[in-house]
Amino acid sequence: MQSSSELFPVALIGADIRGDLSEDVYRLKPGNSPDASVELALTRLGRFGREGERGVPVVLLPGSFSNRRFWYSPKGLGLGPYLARAGFDVWIAEMRGHGLSPRNRGYRGNRVGDYVRYDLPAIAAFIHEQNPQAAHWLGHSLGGITLAGALGGGYLEQARVASVALFGSQVSRIYWPLKLPPVEWGARLLLGRFSVLSGARLRRGPEDEPIGLALESLRWHGLFGRFGDAERDWWAGLGEVRVPVLAVAAAGDRQDPAWACHKLLEQFGGASREFLCLGSSRGFSSDFGHVEMLVSKAAQDEVWPLVEHWLRQGSLLAAGVQAQALEPRAGISSEPSSG
Template sequence: MTESLFVPVQGHRLHLRRQGPEAGQPVLMLHGAISNGRTFYSDSGKGLGPFLAEAGFCVYVADLRGRGLSEPRIGRDAGHGQLESIRDDIPALQAFIQGRHGGAKVHWLAHSWGGVLMASTLARFPALADGVESLTFFGSKRSIRSWSLERLLKVELVWKRLAPRWVAKHGYLPARAKKIGADDETAGSLAHSIAWVNKGPWVDPQDGFDYGKAAAGVDWPRTWLLAGKGDKTLGNPKDVALFQQEMKAQGELTLLGRSGGFRRNYDHLNMLVGEDAATELYPLVLAWLRR
């Protein structure tokens, strides 16, 4: 059984797709930039979300403000950025889920930029870590320091140069219409992510909060970062490792590639949606959550 739940936050309704037994341990899944919760599920029942639900977890897949089925949709008048996701939305989702489960600890899973947002939330509100059972981040990096042709095209050209021009014209980033992503982004989110993708300190571009400094005071939940050996830019293994160092989290880091015994050198997306991922990675995630 699946159902759509909505969490009200500051005039927005954040969508949560819930699946699995109500009595199961809760899992919160968060997508990355220019994306939505469908990173973790499909209408046909495929994806990591349905897999974990079938295994007995109560899975909540989130859509950030304006993305997926959250309301209202992103448009020209959308004034929020990534600070609202960090400061307001993720804590609200955590409180909502714990309220439904008697205060039980929640497993947090994220893809790409979603991991940066989740880690930033815990750095800003370290007390929240008491309610988090584990962190599992797929291809999450804060800054991109590695160089490749893919970086030149996707980051330097599209993200840093073309995307701001599209924002100036439309008032937001129409990523779906431009066919560069599964969902749109606000002007604020784009600007803030560009500031962090550039090599520099982990400091909030909007209010100056120093996440890097605050991270030292977090009692991090057990943490697992996964990086695809075939991911040259958006989650380059070296950048993922640097992000783990920034978090100051003594967790595990797994390189998903043939040299590690996997069937392929995974890239940024097929570590979650590929057929090989479903048969060889999903069971590893399940074992990690049950550990």
């Protein structure tokens, strides 16, 4: 089969019409990581009959225990279809071993570091090849963390990033027991007995997560942990990121609290940084939760239009909501993410 890319082998594995939308599913085999078996699924949503009209690209990254259906339901609902119908060129990425991306040989040991260093750069390169405009990137939860890591590590070219929006994403919540080395060692021994964390069994979502992600998180939150890998300090590197950034938190989110989401935003070094907390005290209909902030009827009515406004204007301050602009940072903090 002829490749859909000159960068690396890419197969078009699906081309369907979903009502007023067109859906193209690509499978990328970038061959840029130590595990040559890695393949990545990438779904593009467009308007049926107007596929040749490429709007500004928007890339959506789902969180942990999730897949493309977080953004795009089988019935054609979700933020992905909403933005496609608004004229954006929408791409939904699924990391190795998730959704339509098959499990790679080294699936058990997959880490955010692999997504950051290998997967996102390959996805970004292919999207830019198909649509050479600077892309907006949106990530929910772990998707936002992955995006922050790729920017802080310098793996995504800032010149090709129009803006970044992080929803319920943070790395600063402290788990004090993990600061005790015996507790961390014990947790590693316990988790090391498993290959995956079951999303269904834990009631966290439809996907499993490789145990490598859990072990990586233990390292981040350990006594001398930092948000990064052995080569680069992603946390410190965020101070060099100059793209516009929006951080959205949910007042009812107990998993990723607003203060921690705000702290991640503060670490970015650009002048254009805005923070929005979805809660009744700020004019919203309720205190949104971790998932409900993007997947709910209230989100459709109250949040999705704000996302579109951000993508078109690069700011929410004129949208009549209580968004908070942060002052530009002076210098780079060396503070570890778990501090």
